[in-house]
Amino acid sequence: HGHSSSGHWISVLGLGAMGAALAEALLGAGREVTVWNRSAEKAAPFAGRGAGIAGSAAEAIGAAPLVIICLLDYAAVRDVLSGAVDQLVGRTIVNLTNGTPQDARDIATWVEDQGASYIDGGIMAVPPMIGSPDAFILYSGTAEAFDDYRQTLEILGATQFLGPDAGLAPLYDLALLSAMYGLFGGFLHATALAGSEKVEAGRFTEMLVPWLNAMTGVLPEIARQIDTHNYAAADGSNLAMQAVAIENIIATSNAQGVDSGLIVPMRALMAHRIACGFGGNDIAGLYRVVASRKR
Ligand code: FVH
Numbered sequence: 001h002g003h004s005s006s007g008h009w010i011s012v013l014g015l016g017a018m019g020a021a022l023a024e025a026l027l028g029a030g031r032e033v034t035v036w037n038r039s040a041e042k043a044a045p046f047a048g049r050g051a052g053i054a055g056s057a058a059e060a061i062g063a064a065p066l067v068i069i070c071l072l073d074y075a076a077v078r079d080v081l082s083g084a085v086d087q088l089v090g091r092t093i094v095n096l097t098n099g100t101p102q103d104a105r106d107i108a109t110w111v112e113d114q115g116a117s118y119i120d121g122g123i124m125a126v127p128p129m130i131g132s133p134d135a136f137i138l139y140s141g142t143a144e145a146f147d148d149y150r151q152t153l154e155i156l157g158a159t160q161f162l163g164p165d166a167g168l169a170p171l172y173d174l175a176l177l178s179a180m181y182g183l184f185g186g187f188l189h190a191t192a193l194a195g196s197e198k199v200e201a202g203r204f205t206e207m208l209v210p211w212l213n214a215m216t217g218v219l220p221e222i223a224r225q226i227d228t229h230n231y232a233a234a235d236g237s238n239l240a241m242q243a244v245a246i247e248n249i250i251a252t253s254n255a256q257g258v259d260s261g262l263i264v265p266m267r268a269l270m271a272h273r274i275a276c277g278f279g280g281n282d283i284a285g286l287y288r289v290v291a292s293r294k295r
Contacts, residue, residue: 069094105165
């Protein structure tokens with residue numbers, strides 16, 4: 001593969017909560033790791049664990065054929081990479097920083113123009129999960145480079161390679177995070193609504209979790225309706241009926257002094273679909289409203 005003499009070394013750039021977890025997992029697996037962080041105090045503890053400490057991002061990139069980057073945002077990634085143009089040739093850059101598909105495609109092109117390979121990644125885990133079987137990480141970009149380093153990347157968590165378009169990992173990542181935020185938003189609103197009558201969050205959550213588990217069980221059927229373009233409510237939960245419940249949720253939120261901002265958009269989606277003559281649809285029919293925004 002034409003890598004430098006630095007062999008199996010891995011460089012980790014960024015030692016925030018996530019970058020530190022990544023570096024620790026690699027060290028724990030017995031790998032040779034060089035670390036760099038903008039503020040040096042986060043790197044210092046790694047010296048005692050056998051890691052090499054790089055004095056600059058360019059030095060870290062020059063130290064290993066595989067460079068894993070996990071910074072706050074893409075502006076930081078662009079900053080760090082643009083200062084290391086001379087060190088990039090022949091490296092594989094694995095960027096696990098949260099960003100948009102366009103961010104990833106742009107940086108992939110730029111990195112490849114410098115003579116390096118680029119893989120984008122989306123981490124579906126919180127830091128304590130890194131290195132455990134519960135963590136999974138989405139990847140997309142140069143397939144050959146991913147194959148070269150698959151075994152190393154599997155130390156961090158289960159890997160899922162999505163294809164050569166670097167933008168795919170962030171697209172899936174953001175989509176999965178969006179579902180998570182929908183869940184958290186629903187949870188916060190529900191808990192506040194129950195809390196408006198002094199119901200403790202913990203006690204209410206005992207009821208909420210089995211309910212949400214039952215509802216996630218329905219998702220594959222909703223997905224089937226979306227994939228087959230067949231939105232008719234077969235099991236008796238049509239939108240015209242559901243719109244009444246949404247109206248009552250909003251009215252009760254307002255009456256109880258609870259912010260209805262998280263649920264109000266759902267009413268608008270339903271009203272739109274019903275006004276188009278699809279009051280007999282299942283919730284799956286709202287997919288048509290959400291997915292039809294012109295770009
Ligand atoms: N932590 C989590 O739960 C999530 C799980 C899923 C993946 N995310 C993404 O991972 C990226 C890093 O997140 P993090 O949790 O490590 O974030 P912080 O602890 O806030 O650390 C941020 C690091 O970024 C460095 N940094 C910020 N700006 C710059 C810059 N302009 N130049 C160089 N480095 C920069 C910062 O350095 P310092 O402040 O310590 O000097 C930290 O190392 C992120 O995309 C998540 O969405 C985590």
